[in-house]
Amino acid sequence: MDFQKCPYEHxxxxxxxxxxxxxxxxLYVDDLIYTENDSAMFVEFKKSLMDEFEMFDLGNMHYFLGLKVVQSDYGIIFFQKKYVREILDRFKMLNCNPTNTPVEFGLKLNKVGRGTKVDSTLYKQIVGSIMYLKATRLDTMYAVSLVSR
Known part of the structure; x- marks a missing residue:
């Protein structure tokens, strides 16, 4: 079929x-994900696979690794709304106050003062859970990196 294997991703x-x-x-487990700029090339590829293997065409991708995928003529958009709700529910924060800015401009975190003790394991779980949001919410990257330190 004249495919070249990527040297960095097997x-x-x-x-x-x-x-x-x-x-x-x-190739992901037992699924194929593809992109092309010539549909005839893909149709030929799909036919050759279906001749060789028992398989089904599930159409456009809707979810991948927990990301909701919406495809249109304008591009491909990924959402993690379901994952965000799961995090908020898991850590009992469904009624928290939303904000448009992930971190206050110029905020400096320091250890001055006593503050309230928190469960460090729970804190690490929360930070670890929101790290995955960086896949679709690049605006959270700085804030998550800041609190993970």
Whole structure:
């Protein structure tokens, strides 16, 4: 099939055809995820796979690794709304106060003062859980890195 295996990712394969046509296939457990700029190239690839293996076409991807995937003519958008609700529910924060800014501008965290003792294991679980949000919410990256220190 003339695919080249990516030297850095052993489950990623690329086929480059004439006139800059390209088909990229990612193998994940028992699923194939692909992108292409020539649908005929993909149809030929899919037919050859279906001739060789028993398989089903599930259509467009809707979820991947907990991310909701919405595909349109304008691009692909990923959401983690369900994951955020699960985190808020798990740590009993469903009624917390939302904010548009993940961290106050110029905020300096320090150990001055006694403050209230917190369960360090719970704190680490919360920080670890929100680290995964950086996949779709890059605006949280600085704040999460700050509190993880």
């Amino acid at each position: 489950t990623l394969f690329v086929k480059i055809g004439n006139d800059a046509k390209i088909l990229i296939v990612y």
